[in-house]
Amino acid sequence: MEKANETLQADDSTIPLILVNLTVRNFNVSPVSEEPEPCQLIDSGRNRFLIVVFVVIFCVSLIGNSLVILTIVQNRWMRTITNLFLLNMAISDLLLTLICMPPTLTAMLFECFIWGSQMKWMCTLMSFLQPVSVAANANTLVAIALERYFALCRPLHSRQWQTKRNVVRMLIVVWTAACITSIPPTFVVEVIEIRPGQPNCRYNWPSPQAPLIYFIFLSQMLFTIPLIIMTLLYSLVIRSLWLGIKQHSENSSRRIVFTYCYQFSSLMTLPTEEPSSGVRQNERQRRWLFRRWSGTQLRSTHTEKSLVTKKRVIKMLAMIVVEFFVCWMPFYSYYLVVIIHPSLFDSSCHVAFLIVAYLSTCTNPITYCFMNSKFRQAFLAAFGCHVNSKALRRQKCYGTKHSQPYVCKVTPPQGAAGEAQQEDKDDDDVNSNSSSQQDYMTAYEGSRNNSEDMATVQMVLSDNSIAQTTPTEKTTDSTELPVITMEGIASIV
Template sequence: YFGAKSANQSQNNSKGPCEDAGGNRYKNLNQTVRIFLYCLIFLVSVLGNSLIIAVLVRNRHMRTVTNLFLLSLAASDLMLCLFCMPFTLIPNLMRDFVFGSGICKVAMYFMGISVSVSTFNLVAISLERYSAICNPLTSRTWQTKSHAAKVISATWVVSFLLMLPYPISSTLVPFTRVNNSTGNMCRLVWPSDVIQQSWYVSLLLLLFLVPGIMMMTAYGLISLELYRGIQFEMTNRKSSRDRQCSTDSIKPGDNDGCYLQPTKKGELAHLQNSTGSAKSTLSRVCSNSSTSNLMAKKRVIRMLLVIVCLFFLCWTPVFAVNAWRAFDRRSADKLLSGAPISFIHLLSYTSACVNPIIYCFMNNRFRQGILSTFTCCSCPKGGGVGRGAGNVGSGHEGGVACPVCPPPTVQ
């Protein structure tokens, strides 16, 4: 998985002196495309995740429970870029691992940790969103920053322990090329095939199938909850178009447009008669802009579907190849060596590129936080806080002082 290829792979990559000009052109084009895509995804991932970390670290008012998980996800995705992509592309192009045995072990270890932490963070985010949307009242008692910090710490500790076989088993394996030169491959050497097969099957379950099922279940229930909210609002608008929705205590935000509050007996009776499935103590309350709420819920449902689809699209090929290679290494190396395995790895690395876009840059508050951060970075030399720095992304009426810029100095 993590760039560990068999010794005969490099031999398969070379066709010998009889290779024609058309094959050379195709090989050069293939290599150029690979280098371009790797560099593009590497730059986008590093810049995107670094920007997320900078914004969340410098803006204390944005350190919510969800954003703490996003901060951990950005850190693990950044680690994935730094330790996976260079140590996969460069040895593949050079047909030699030139970084030494120590870097081989360290790179392997941190590659595994980054993948594990990213997966666990995605699962934690899905469960947190499910609890916040589907059980908003009960989730408030335990969804705190301290609880989120404990969960994040547990994911990192478990990942560090889970991936210990990588530095133990990874080593440099020499091989002979077609031109009789010697190269090295950073590979995992297992005591037996049974242990190797058990390891990759365990990873398939722990880091792909079980997390994927949990994410599908959580986001499916969220989508069902939001769909019921859409149906209720549409039914409510048809049955009572003249009724004004109260917004004194709850204001619409930029989340999913689904709100809960205690109801009066008359409203509860009307709700039970109209829907027949309402609970005895709570009912949904639509905002003063029910149309915008409907659109917001539909956008959230589409986003959740995109999250699940991208997770399986990015990680299915690489975990399938791992399992295939564990049980039939010869055929896997023969068919997937060279460009195919590079593009499969590249597809998995795109998860570190799309995660910042899906989870952060599509969020209005996070975009305001970016503006606030960069506005704060351009503070006047006189020490005063400009009007724009205090107002952008503050989230309060009248604006607040920028938390990063220094206070005005008294001459």
């Protein structure tokens, strides 16, 4: 009997805990008694604290992820490419919340597997679903980084593969890879009665080196490789946005110079009692050029708003990535250290890392709410807020053939609802690939028009020969032009 007890104690020092913490690490093995001791709830301050923390995390995760799923499923205009990936993350977080958190809490409170050895399938299921959920989130974040890279850096190429069907295929690959990486623990997990009547769900690895090899492989697949890929892709995306902002600033400077030159040339043209036909023609040419440059300015304003929106979306996605790694990396790093040095940490450290890991299930909905106005309006509309729901109902959606499943055409409402809807309209249209392609082509067309019109402006200001080279447009001489002064130009600069 003493020899058997020594064997169990040795195994406890080398076998790491199951990922869902269905057993307690440091416990003493008592001799086998005739009467089994059933699992009992331990009343302590630590357990009361765990109950409060787990209930809060469970409720926030359940409500938040359910709202994300409901919002994207019910509102067709929310089904953009990026939001479909966020929907997948909400499903995996909800799966982890419903299936893994309650058994984990009961194992901490009772210090045993209360369902008994007859429910080994539940032990196996929970040991499988937690790494699946974490792997699915990591793979989804990589897929989002790829989608953002092609949408912002290679918009013309992304149109070929960023479709609803291809998104479904990518999600199938995400879940398949997650399941493959999480299969090994299902073969070594067992329900073992360390004490009579008190079973525990734990790993039983065939050798001491097996858990170390597996957890090193898991940490590389879940954290190291995805982190390298996402860092590289988001660096390229940020560089592309910076170049776009720089190009926009140069185009704005050209528009200021043109406006000043036009105003100066108008002041230098002295009115006569009977202006000649050449003077009238030259005035029409200048007004035609000014209207054309005004159109370019409108396109530039749209591009500026699009750049601001893209930066906001990238900030939100970067925050999601940081939250994921901050929550889960300490947990898996702890297990690697425990495998190498089992006596370095106690059970309280394990509980703290586990709580931080479960916080990841409720951080994403909070991030969407604070950093995405469309999600915020949809969440408020789900709770019956009048202004936002009225604004959302005014959106008329129609299907498209290409990458964005639905494009929303907004009817501007009146009053406060109209202001809210107008702000929402300019917010996150960058989530769709078609918006990125339109911005790309608009910027290209604007820069091309800028170079062409600057050459034409020089001809207008030099002489009246432009009447023979530039198309004319019928206008009246009473057309009012905006008054631009030197003080206004100085304030803009």
